[in-house]
Amino acid sequence: MKLTSAQFKKDFLSEIETLYSTALADTSNIEQYIALGHLVRRYNSQSWTRTAKRYRDHQQKQVYYFSIEFLPGRLLAMNLLSLNLLSTFKRGLSELGLDFETISQAEPDPALGNGGLGRLAACYMDAMASLRIAGNGNGIRYRYGLFKQIFMNGYQVELPDDWLRTGNVWETRRDNKSCVVRFGGNTWLKKQPDGHLQAHYEHTEDVLAVPYDIGVVGYHNDITNTLRLWSAELPPSVTKTYYSQEQRDRVSDITKVLYPDDSNTAGQQLRLRQENFFSSAGVQSIVRDFCENNDDLQQLGKKIAIHINDTHPTLVIPEMMRLLLDEHDCSWDVAWTLTMQVMSYTNHTILQEALETWPIEMFKTLLPRIYQIVTEIDRRYRRQELPIFGQKIVDQTAPLGNGQVRMAYLAVIGSHSVNGVAPLHTKLLKTDVLRDLYQVYPERFNNKTNGITMRRWVQLANEPLSGLIDTTIGKGWRRNPNRLQELIPYQQDDHFLHQLLEVKQQNKWALAAYVQKNMGIKLRTDAIYDVQIKRLHAYKRQLLHVFEILREYFKIKDHPEQAVVPRVHVFGAKAAPSYHYAKSIIKLMNAVADMVNQDPVIGDKLKVVFIPNYGVSLAELIIPAADVSEQISTASKEASGTSNMKLMANGALSLATHDGANIDIIHVAGAENEYPFGLTAAEVYHYYEHGNYHAADFYHADPELKRILDSLIDGTIPEVETVGREIFDSLIQYNDEFFVLADYASYTQQQRQISHDFQDQPTWQQRALVNIATAGYFSADSAVARYAEDIWQVPHDQLT
Structure with a gap:
């Protein structure tokens, strides 16, 4: 996007006046940040609209990435970098007597993840947009982040992370895209005149899932994808005019905090409610949008890919079956074929405690219709595989076993692809953690080593290093991180190594200043x-x-x-x-x-x-x-x-x-x-x-x-x-x-x-240089390209 410093200043001052009816001098850093956020969204709004229209007009296959965590980090600088406006904003603010870094520090850093899983999801969303993949994120809009950590007498103390206290300038509430998610009650199947079994519900607890959409800006390419986060609310009712505070709390708790304490039954139930909430809402939204733009449900697998990021969203599998069976009158075999074509699963752990299981009684009480479908998946799996693999392996791999619903096993059985995230991890999945399922479905298992977005972790986080690389090998690495290998010949360049050392010193000074302060x-x-x-x-x-x-x-x-x-x-x-x-x-x-x-x-x-x-x-x-x-x-x-x-x-x-x-x-x-x-x-x-x-x-x-x-x-x-x-x-x-x-x-x-x-130090810097130069191998762009080619079957831009 082309923007002069003068035009930016004019637009920014106008935004300040519109939002706050006051002069720039009377605004705080947080107010200035909010104004900048509104301005960025205004500059990018047509891109977001154009992107959706382009995907629709070209009937581009949509990828939906389901993750219970998204850890996006601050978005102001990231969006400006992708829009190629970062230097313009910095220069314009400086001319107004303001400091971009100071203002950007006012932006909340939403802790909507615990660590690597959520950050990986955010990196992959960035990569999909930058590769022109029609990628959509699907998660939970937590009212409070993970927690704010302080130390008291050396002990960790958790405080609420009120990241939404001043609102979120990057999100758009989409009331017209809301869905109803059911919990509890009774469910039974009634045979229709045509022989079809129709599901009936009574006494359910209904929760309204309201989506908030955040634009994910591609790098210098006029693409803006969507991260959709769901918030739980009480549904409007024509028969009920009053909800008790207990009812209100029970609903709001679903999207209140990330990873509630599941060391007790109440916490486990809440975790399961969270997982069903965003899985059900997301799949309902996907099928609804598909049917609005497509007449043939049989094309679902060719137009939609749903990716399960670890076991938490595994309920997308029985939820998709529920929609196809109950609302679109598909036969079981047709519904199961379509579901498997759509679903793929990434496993992120070999730790048994992280391979989620739920007590059958809890699961059945909370999600009765979903439990019926999981029971049928289990029955058919056993019937099909028992003659081939025998009782022992089937018992060890079926979705239901030992009084538990086994989510990782359900994810493998209901997906056409299962991948680990490093070669050793994938090997251990095959030989240990999911060994028996690997015997049943060897063709489904593959490796996709994780990656990170260099845009945030080098271009933004380390501007001194980025500048040095630019002046040494040009800017091609910014679009294709594999070109960092062009630094290798500079191992013997004493001047470059000295500059690399100076960059490290500059970054140490910044960290030391923070620690001192x-x-x-x-x-x-x-x-x-x-x-x-x-x-x-x-x-x-x-x-x-x-x-x-x-x-x-x-x-x-x-x-x-x-x-x-x-x-x-x-x-x-x-x-x-x-x-x-x-x-x-x-x-x-x-x-x-x-x-x-x-x-x-x-x-x-x-x-x-x-x-x-x-x-x-x-x-x-x-x-x-x-x-x-x-x-x-x-x-x-x-x-x-x-x-x-x-x-x-x-x-x-x-x-x-x-x-x-x-x-x-x-x-x-x-x-x-x-x-x-x-x-x-x-x-x-x-x-x-x-x-x-x-x-x-x-x-x-x-x-x-x-x-x-x-x-x-x-x-x-x-x-x-x-x-x-x-x-x-x-x-x-x-x-x-x-x-x-x-x-x-x-x-x-x-x-x-x-x-x-x-x-x-010269030798140390030579070794540091090799690490930098070979890091492009682990870029999120390369990782996502492999997912696109091997699993999702979608086109993408080539790294050039």
Whole structure:
């Protein structure tokens, strides 16, 4: 879009006057941000309209990406980047005496996801728009985000994340697209004169699903796709004039918070209500729109693709069957064929606790018609596969079993494609997690390694690096990240390597300034910035990182006269509110940070920073400053990871286990440019098979490790008596479920090597350059192109 600075200023001042009836000088940052948002939407409104018309006129196949999480991050700068207006806005605001960065910080950062799953969904939405794929997101408009994290006496405390307090300038409410979603009541089938069974409902709890649409702007291509988020409301009624507060709360709770505490029955029911709510509303909307523009329902599979992002939206399968059977009079066989043609499923975990199951009684009571359909899917699956695979395999893979509705199994059975998100993960799905279903449906399984959008994670998050790349190899990489490989010849260019170092220093200064201002901790910018940012879970092993900090701390305390390479350890992580052990680790991390940071003997040789309320915006600040990317999950536990890719693209070297996409990063960039360590997945499974892992043996055999573990319980670390004992016992008495002690020696050896290597900055920058240059392999554009070709069967722009 062409826009002069003068025209922008005129439009902006007009928008301020229209919205607030006052002069610019009398407005706040949040008001200025809202005005900018309205202006961006006005500039882009015709694109959004044109895109929908173009898809409709060309009868383009629509992809609907269902995810219970979307973590979009702030949208002002992202939309301006995609519209090619970012520099114009910045210049115009500067001429008005305003600072773009200050204003953009007023934008809420909606925490509509817990981490990687939601951020991946947002990256893929961006990629679909940028590749001209007719892509639509479908999720939940949570009234409150995940939670706002603060620390009190080192413990995580969760506060409401009121991200909608000032409204959301990017959304459009679509009342005319609302749907009714049913819960509970009684359902029965009545035979019609033509032999068709008609579903009848009584005493149901009806909820109105109201969509709010957000435009997803493609990169410099006049495409704007739609992310649709559903909000739960009470339906209008001609017979009911009053709803009790209890009824109002019960409905509003459906879209109140992301991931309600499911450690009790009420929380589990609410989670299931959420999943059915957005799955049902989304499928109803899709079928309704399809029928408005198509006469032949048999074309559904050729015109529609529905993608299930992890198990949470699996109810789209029986909901599609319900609509085809009950409202469009399809036979079961026709409905099932169409449903399977439409559906595809990405599995994101090998952790059994994350493969959702629901008690049959709860499921049947809450979703009676859906349960009838799942029961019939189960019956027909058993009848078809029993003669081929036998009772044992069929019992182990059927949607219903052990008193549970098994969502992952239902997702596999009802989809034509099932993919993992890294080669190791996909292999483990085939050989372990979904092994029996792989025997039944080997042709459905495939791999699609995750990807990230370089537009946000390099172009926006790291403008100094982006500028350096532009002046070195041109701007072609901005549209095709694979062209970052053109940087490889500059490995021997001393001037370029020095500039790369200066970029890193600039980003460290920005992070250090934030930490000083918000946490009161002064950081050196010549130190190694050692970063671990991800959800707090025992398998991700923030604990191993803490042990390394203690090792460094004791070394300095024992020999304060010795020179050390200074370190800054940076953490960002939230623990689920009901995950007690993870919250205990947070308390330990904060206690260690306090002990280290306040010790005068340590000084500025070692600092530990646990930045609270980690989210997309903080990631954009932390990642460009990182020297070391900690990817230290137990081998075989992390499906893929995406922080590893973001850090790699910004020149951090990976300290990584042989897990998830770490393996691919090590392969693509070269092991000589990373720091691999630890057990392999095969070695982990060998321990499982033989039951011969004895954590206590590592504890007793290594005096350094023993000292670290003993410090948890002997008073060395202040104020960790309870959590220290809990963590110590989890490792020694309960045998270290995630092999922290087994990997300790290998991990700390690589940490010592990092300290040695970092002193040779030219060589370090050469290795950083290789990481940047090969990061295009993990772009969301490339990943989504593979989905489009192999799974969704839709056309897309080629990366040029």
